[in-house]
Structures are given as structure tokens and as C-alpha cells.
Amino acid sequence: MQYDPNNVFAKIMRGELPCDKVYEDDQVIAFHDTDPKAPVHILVLPKGRYISFDDFSAHGSPGEITAFFQVVGTIARDFGVAETGYRLIANHKTAAGQEVDHFHLHILGGRPLGPMITPAN
Numbered sequence: 001m002q003y004d005p006n007n008v009f010a011k012i013m014r015g016e017l018p019c020d021k022v023y024e025d026d027q028v029i030a031f032h033d034t035d036p037k038a039p040v041h042i043l044v045l046p047k048g049r050y051i052s053f054d055d056f057s058a059h060g061s062p063g064e065i066t067a068f069f070q071v072v073g074t075i076a077r078d079f080g081v082a083e084t085g086y087r088l089i090a091n092h093k094t095a096a097g098q099e100v101d102h103f104h105l106h107i108l109g110g111r112p113l114g115p116m117i118t119p120a121n
């Protein structure tokens with residue numbers, strides 16, 4: 001699968017679409033999810049063209065990977081959920097529910113989050 005430069009998060013990073021940004025540096029951007037599933041629901045993205053966690057973990061440089069995860073931890077602390085508890089989700093491919101094919105990590109918190117996944121029928 002090729003990276004699609006017209007995915008919605010690529011458009012946000014190019015400034016073609018708005019976002020409710022909480023953090024940005026030269027390697028990482030983070031913004032509020034437009035359909036929040038918890039009081040805190042923030043998406044954190046490396047700016048490099050990585051389709052999913054699989055791509056990022058295989059092809060991201062050590063510097064990119066370190067910078068990314070340091071920002072995730074900082075945001076969780078800044079938004080108070082490191083204290084109260086939070087969940088990180090990275091969906092890889094459609095079986096996991098990935099909708100946007102630019103790697104992003106969900107930070108979810110601010111309330112009890114319930115079971116990790118919905119049991120299969």
C-alpha cells in the first residue's frame with residue numbers, strides 16, 4: 001500500500017483543513033479528535049509519511065520514534081490523564097478499524113474507559 005498524500009491528516013498538516021491543535025513541533029503534531037470517545041481524546045501523529053504503526057515501527061528513524069513517544073507522554077501529563085489513567089490505541093488496517101491512513105495514536109482518558117475491546121459476538 002502506498003501512502004496517500006490526500007488523506008485527511010496530511011491535509012491538516014499542510015494547513016488545507018483546520019484542526020483543534022494541542023501540540024506541534026518539526027516532527028510531531030497533535031490535535032483533538034473531532035468525534036471524541038472520552039473527555040480527553042487526542043490524536044498524536046508523526047509528520048513523516050507513515051501509513052500506520054506497522055509502517056512507523058518498521059521505517060521510522062530512532063529519532064522520530066523517540067520524539068513521537070516523548071510527546072505522547074508529555075501530552076498525557078499536560079491534560080491530566082497521566083494522573084487519572086489513560087489508554088493508547090493505534091489501529092492498523094481495517095480489521096482494527098483504521099479509518100485514516102496516516103499513523104496516529106489515540107490518547108483516551110478523563111473517565112473510566114471500560115473493557116479494552118467489545119467482546120466478539
Ligand code: AMP
Pocket residue numbers: 008017019031032033034035036043090091097098099100101
Ligand atoms: P482511526 O480509526 O484510528 O483511523 O481513527 C481516525 C480518527 O480520526 C477517528 O477517531 C475520527 O473521529 C478522527 N478524525 C477524522 N477526521 C478528523 C479531523 N478532521 N480532525 C480530527 N479528527 C478527525
